[in-house]
Amino acid sequence: MQELLPYLINGISVGGQYALIxxxxxxxxxxxxxxxFAHGDVFMVAGLVMVYATTSMPFxxxxxxxxxxxxxxxxxxxxxxxxxxxxAPRMSLMISAIGVSYLIQNLAFYITGGVPxxxxxxxxxxxxxxxxxxxxxxxxxxxxxxxxxxxxxALVYLINHTKIGMAMRAAAKDFxxxxxxGIKINAVISMTFVIGSFLAAVGSMLxxxxxxxxxxxxxxMPGLKAFVAAVFGGIGSIPGAVVGAFIIGLCEEIIxxxxxxxxxxxxxxxxxxxxxxxKPTGLFGEKVTDKV
Amino acid sequence: MLKIExxxxxxxxxxxxxxxxxxxxxxxxxxxxxxxxxxxxxxxRTITGLVKAASGSIQWNGEELLGKSIDKIVTSxxxxxxxxxxVFPDMTVLENLKIGAYLRKDKAEIEKDxxxxxxxxxxxxxxxxxxxxxxxxxxxxxLAVGRALMSRPKLMMLDEPSLGLAxxxxxxxxxxxxxxxxxxxxxxxxxQNANMALKIADLAYVLETGTITMSGTGAELLADERVKEAxxxxxx
Numbered sequence: 001m002q003e004l005l006p007y008l009i010n011g012i013s014v015g016g017q018y019a020l021i022x023x024x025x026x027x028x029x030x031x032x033x034x035x036x037f038a039h040g041d042v043f044m045v046a047g048l049v050m051v052y053a054t055t056s057m058p059f060x061x062x063x064x065x066x067x068x069x070x071x072x073x074x075x076x077x078x079x080x081x082x083x084x085x086x087x088a089p090r091m092s093l094m095i096s097a098i099g100v101s102y103l104i105q106n107l108a109f110y111i112t113g114g115v116p117x118x119x120x121x122x123x124x125x126x127x128x129x130x131x132x133x134x135x136x137x138x139x140x141x142x143x144x145x146x147x148x149x150x151x152x153x154a155l156v157y158l159i160n161h162t163k164i165g166m167a168m169r170a171a172a173k174d175f176x177x178x179x180x181x182g183i184k185i186n187a188v189i190s191m192t193f194v195i196g197s198f199l200a201a202v203g204s205m206l207x208x209x210x211x212x213x214x215x216x217x218x219x220x221m222p223g224l225k226a227f228v229a230a231v232f233g234g235i236g237s238i239p240g241a242v243v244g245a246f247i248i249g250l251c252e253e254i255i256x257x258x259x260x261x262x263x264x265x266x267x268x269x270x271x272x273x274x275x276x277x278x279k280p281t282g283l284f285g286e287k288v289t290d291k292v
Numbered sequence: 293m294l295k296i297e298x299x300x301x302x303x304x305x306x307x308x309x310x311x312x313x314x315x316x317x318x319x320x321x322x323x324x325x326x327x328x329x330x331x332x333x334x335x336x337r338t339i340t341g342l343v344k345a346a347s348g349s350i351q352w353n354g355e356e357l358l359g360k361s362i363d364k365i366v367t368s369x370x371x372x373x374x375x376x377x378x379v380f381p382d383m384t385v386l387e388n389l390k391i392g393a394y395l396r397k398d399k400a401e402i403e404k405d406x407x408x409x410x411x412x413x414x415x416x417x418x419x420x421x422x423x424x425x426x427x428x429x430x431x432x433x434x435l436a437v438g439r440a441l442m443s444r445p446k447l448m449m450l451d452e453p454s455l456g457l458a459x460x461x462x463x464x465x466x467x468x469x470x471x472x473x474x475x476x477x478x479x480x481x482x483x484q485n486a487n488m489a490l491k492i493a494d495l496a497y498v499l500e501t502g503t504i505t506m507s508g509t510g511a512e513l514l515a516d517e518r519v520k521e522a523x524x525x526x527x528x
Contacts, residue, residue, distance in 0.1 A: 019492055054357060098342035163394070170380055178377040182366040182443065 006135040007257030008250065013141040016148035020203030021226035022233070022241035023155065024074075024196030030236040031192050034176035038077055038143075040223015041108075041196055046070040046204035047119075047214040048108060054122035059144045063123065067201045073238045074197025075190055083186065087135060107158030108216040112171025116213035127209055130194060144206045145246075152242050159238070172236075221265070225252075228272045243283060293317050294339070294370075294480070299348035301331075301338050308334040309362075310502040311348065316447065316495075321469070321479040323510065325490040325523055326499035332482040333375055335499070336449050341365045342347050367395050371445035375452045375482075377436040381425025388424050388435055391444030402442070409438040409467075412468055415502060430461035437468065441477075448472060449480045454488060455524050466492055487525035490514045498523075 021043055027034045040048045049069045053062035091130050126140040161167035170178040171188045179185055207222060208214055226241075229248045233240025248271070252264040275282060294316040301309040303428040308331045316322045318463075318512055324332050331472055337343040339350055352400040357365055379388055389409060389422045403437055410417035413434040419427065440448055450469065454462040466488055473479050483489035494509035498519065506513065513519045 140483040166383075166387065166391055167394065169383065173380050173382070174378055177343065177374060177380070180340060180366070180372055180374060181360045181391050181439075183391075184361075184363055 001084060001227060001252035002134065004254065004257045005133060006137060007253040009132065009135060009137055010139055011250035011253030012246065013144040013249070014253060015246035017207045017245075018226045018229050018249050019148050019223065019245035020199045021222060022150065022230040022245045023152070023166040024200050024242040025227050025230040026177040026233070026235055026238060027192045029230070031168065032093070032191055033090055034082065034097060035227070035235075036083075036099040036196075038093070039200060040219035040226075040290065041075055041101050041104040042070060042077070042219070043204045043207075043223055043281055044199045044214065044216065044219030045073055045104060045108065046197075046219060047208040048112065048117060048124055050205050050208060051119055051214050055120070059123050062174040063205065066205060067198060068113050070197045072206070073192050073268035074200075078193040079192055083189075105216050108277075112216060114216065116215035116218075118213045119208050119211055123205065138210065138246040140206055140209045147202065147206070148242075151202065152238070155195065155199075156238060157267065158195075164188070166194060220249045227257075227269055228268050229269045231272060232275050232282055237282070237284040240282055240284035293351075293353060295351040296339075296497050297349045297351070298336075298337065298347040299335075299350065300377050301334055303334050303343060303345060308502055309345075310405075311340070312499070312502070312504050314497050314504060314507070316478060316480050317476075318446075318478055319494055320381060320494040320523070321473050321481060322495045322497070322498055323481040323484055323487055323493040324497050325486040325513075325519075328484070328491055328518075329501075330351070330499040331502045332499055333495075334449055336451050336482060339365075339449065340370065349374060366443055369446035370449065371432075371440040371443045371447070372449040373436040373440040373451065373453060376455065377433050379424040379427070379431075379432050379439070382423055384421050385427070386420045387436055389416075389442050392439035393444075395443065400487075401444075405440065405442055405444060409441055412441075412471065413438055418433060423454060430457050431462065433457060433465055434468070435459075436466070437440045437472075441472065447478045447480060449482075451479060451482050452484060453481070454483060454485045486519070487514075490519075 021039065024039050024116045025036060027104065046066055050066045053065050072211050077100055081100045082093060083094050085096055123229045126143050128139050129136055132142065139230055153237065159168060167178065167188050168191065170181065170183060171185055175185055225248060226245060229245035232248065233244030250267055251267060253265055255264040297313045299310045312335065316502055324335060338345050339357065341460060342358060345358050352368060352370065380391065387405055393405065394404055403471050415431055416438055417423055419431065424432065427435060437450065437453065451463050452528055458467065469479060469481065481489055481493065490510040490513050494510060496510050496513045497504050498506040498513065501514050506516070506519065509510065
């Protein structure tokens with residue numbers, strides 16, 4: 001048990017990071033029925049911006065800047081690549097998303113020259129080492145799950161108890177009727193991309209603090225894992241995405257702790273296959289309420 | 293007053309409306325009857341801005357509605373209860389009503405209007421915390437009407453409110469439509485149940501494959517031989 005403890009702590013932390021990304025997938029899917037393949041790359045861009053910003057300015061300016069830049073990126077992607085396809089078949093939207101993903105990666109390649117950008121202690125306090133229950137870890141490992149839970153609680157409150165949240169729920173169910181209520185559908189969709197990108201930016205800063213460098217493909221793996229988490233939890237469901245992400249994070253780290261590190265990624269994708277075969281709607285999948 | 297002139301709409305590759313003109317005078321109940329696919333729903337959807345017109349004009353109290361966004365049209369006092377009710381199934385009855393007042397900011401007045409809707413539909417008050425998806429068809433229709441009323445419209449458009457409902461429930465809904473009208477809301481009603489609609493209508497139009505073929509008072513059309521034959525069943 002004592003040997004596994006660091007892995008468990010790590011698992012919860014990784015789970016929190018996956019959760020912050022997974023919410024972006026699930027929110028966008030809920031409203032547009034689109035798997036936003038560019039989301040992992042938005043996550044990567046947030047990491048790059050953090051590297052550039054923290055090396056040239058104090059972190060209390062750099063970090064808000066990362067959030068703002070990422071949010072703007074998410075907003076622009078939606079306006080440029082998805083909004084013109086509002087009435088197009090869903091497949092076109094998905095192809096557009098894949099295109100955006102490649103575009104971002106190649107732009108990042110152009111800017112970085114393909115060289116992984118080293119991460120050097122971007123946020124001072126959270127990179128310090130602490131000891132918990134005899135296990136030594138970085139403070140970010142403890143901060144991540146707490147911050148994740150706080151953000152999720154805030155998001156759930158926003159969705160269930162505010163006017164924009166009500167509009168988001170209405171639009172997710174029925175575009176046309178939501179419009180008849182006077183809801184501006186494009187504003188609501190932009191809002192979901194803004195929220196998703198914001199959370200991905202937070203996740204990105206926490207994630208890359210623990211990594212030596214940010215490469216242009218760094219968004220790929222965490223993005224895919226978070227996507228699996230969203231599907232596992234039931235895509236479209238926020239609690240589902242969070243629970244799914246924590247379970248996957250924990251399982252991966254436990255597998256590593258047991259000495260099967262090679263299989264930890266394979267486990268996640270095997271899980272995806274099993275979920276899709278056995279219960280495609282996931283843990284908290286959308287009930288199908290037929291529109292009469 | 294709502295005044296439609298020479299309205300053409302192409303919808304899904306067909307000419308859904310081929311130059312219709314009609315008027316909805318303030319304070320009246322106006323009905324549009326016709327068979328499936330005649331263009332009734334398209335007419336309402338064009339008025340709300342969900343469907344774009346090819347040409348023509350829709351004047352609302354002298355203002356052109358064509359080209360305006362849906363939220364502007366709702367704010368100008370036009371609300372619609374859509375075909376098939378389309379309540380938000382996983383929101384409560386109360387939330388459904390609140391979302392009907394989405395564009396309004398006067399909280400106290402919204403509360404007052406919720407009470408008003410509850411007084412029109414006491415059943416909704418009993419079920420205010422229930423999810424709308426669990427209501428019966430008739431209750432969902434009441435909710436759809438109540439939700440549309442929450443924007444405090446001057447013109448209320450109803451698309452097939454009797455669809456799929458038991459005759460007794462249909463009577464309830466129609467008596468409420470009358471009541472709403474008595475309280476000063478203009479009503480534009482679309483129905484396949486021509487008999488019921490013509491009975492309460494001040495003014496009626498018959499729509500056939502995108503053109504208006506007849507118009508008159510509700511009583512006139514009820515007595516018209518051609519209407520009887522086509523829409524009422526000969527012996528009714």
